[in-house]
Each structure stands twice: as C-alpha cells, then as structure tokens.
Amino acid sequence: MLIVDRFAAPFFGIGLALSVMTLPCHAFDTSNEMNEDSSPFALFKFGFSAYKKGDKDEAVKALRFAAEKGHQGANWKLGRMYADGDGVKEDDYEAYKMFEQVVHEGAEQGTQNESYVADALVALAGYVKRGIPNSPIKSNPSAARDLYLQAASNFGDSDAQFELGKMLMKGEGGQPNPNQAARWFRLSAQKGHAGAQAMLGNLLFQAGKTVRGLAMMTAAFERASKQDRVWIGDIQEQAFSIANEADRRTAIVLAEDIIKTGDF
Numbered sequence: 001m002l003i004v005d006r007f008a009a010p011f012f013g014i015g016l017a018l019s020v021m022t023l024p025c026h027a028f029d030t031s032n033e034m035n036e037d038s039s040p041f042a043l044f045k046f047g048f049s050a051y052k053k054g055d056k057d058e059a060v061k062a063l064r065f066a067a068e069k070g071h072q073g074a075n076w077k078l079g080r081m082y083a084d085g086d087g088v089k090e091d092d093y094e095a096y097k098m099f100e101q102v103v104h105e106g107a108e109q110g111t112q113n114e115s116y117v118a119d120a121l122v123a124l125a126g127y128v129k130r131g132i133p134n135s136p137i138k139s140n141p142s143a144a145r146d147l148y149l150q151a152a153s154n155f156g157d158s159d160a161q162f163e164l165g166k167m168l169m170k171g172e173g174g175q176p177n178p179n180q181a182a183r184w185f186r187l188s189a190q191k192g193h194a195g196a197q198a199m200l201g202n203l204l205f206q207a208g209k210t211v212r213g214l215a216m217m218t219a220a221f222e223r224a225s226k227q228d229r230v231w232i233g234d235i236q237e238q239a240f241s242i243a244n245e246a247d248r249r250t251a252i253v254l255a256e257d258i259i260k261t262g263d264f
Contacts, residue, residue, distance in 0.1 A: 056087025
C-alpha cells in the first residue's frame, strides 16, 4: 500500500516545480570503481560510508547521483545535510525541496522508506510553521499542523506527536484542544520522548495529580538532551516550588522508578 501525502500536497507545488538537484554533479574517483552509472543503492551505500568516514565531499557527490536516480534515502540524507549545514553550506530552502521530494514519492508500508517520509514530513512541518526567509515558503501554521497530523497518525512519529500536541495546546494553526494535546503527548511519551513526557507531567500536575506529574517531569529531565533540559528544568522547578515537601520526596522516589522501568 502506498502512503501518499494527502494533507501536504496543496502546499508543495512551488518546490516540486523546481529541480531538487540544483547543484552541478561531477564524476568522482574512487578505488571501488564507483561512478554515476552505478546502481542507486550502491551509490547510496558508498555515499553513506564516505559520510561516516568524514569524507563529506565524496558523500555529497555519491548521494546526489543516487538521488537523481530516485533513491529516497539519498534525498533524505542530503536534506538533513543541508538543513544542518553538515558538509555543505546550510540552506533551508534546498533542504525543504529535498524533503518535499521524499514526501511526494511516499512509501510502501513496512519499508525503510516509511522512516524517511515520516522524518521528512516533520522537517517540512517545521519549515512551513515558521517560513523560510528569502524563499517562496511563508509561515502557515495551519498547514504545518496538518503535516504534523499526517506524520503523527500515519507513521506514529514521536516528534510529530509531540509537536502536534504543543500546537493543539497553544491553539496554533487552529482551535486549541487540550484533551487532544494530552492524547498526543501520551502517545509520544510512550515511545520515550522526553519532551512529551514533561508536557504530560505538567498537565497532570496542573490537574491536581501532583506526585505523578512531578515524577514524570523529573524523569523527563533526567532523560532529556542538553538543549531540552533547559525548558524542562524550568517547568519542573516551577512545579517543585509549589508542591509541599512530602510530595516532592515521594515524586523523586517515583521518578527513579520511572527511569529504571520506563513505565510512567
């Protein structure tokens, strides 16, 4: 079954009208006799190997040839590299077009391409939500919400579920819906997403489930990346400052159990 982009298609006409491969391709020399005539998979495999070895110039060349031959993973990887400025000059619009191509091609259920499409949808949603300066991509929170919904529902992507939950909480791109936000946070948290776990914990705390909420926020803080620890720490500290000493002590013990078992 082909999973198609039923939400995003109306917003991507501009990008698809442009060539995804805008930079010139040049043959590359390798000891493995790899060239532009090799199979898409062989080119992708070589490019990924070169990337892991730190030879990103060769990686880009190989991935670009693979992408031109229709390899979805190559388009996705190039999109990530342009989005992060990893081995190439950072270019959000170039990344957008590559992710757009991945989504446009869709994915057969049960294949590796599903993960590429899911991640590309999340990336596109982020770009559409905030817009890309000096490009045709303008901020459109409503369209971004639809894209997150597709990635969250069709692919069960935890990042999409988290971002969709935040938009539903704030009423971005549509009416606020705290109940639906909590549902998406829970689904994402069940997959180990620290941010979603923190948001769900905060909702529980505000609903009067003090100990459980504090414990979830504390466990989320311990699991979170360095970047996410900043905002998670802020809401955790605010909640701890309100709670009484007995609840704080109980929550810390419960948080240790959550961290060990993964069951919240």
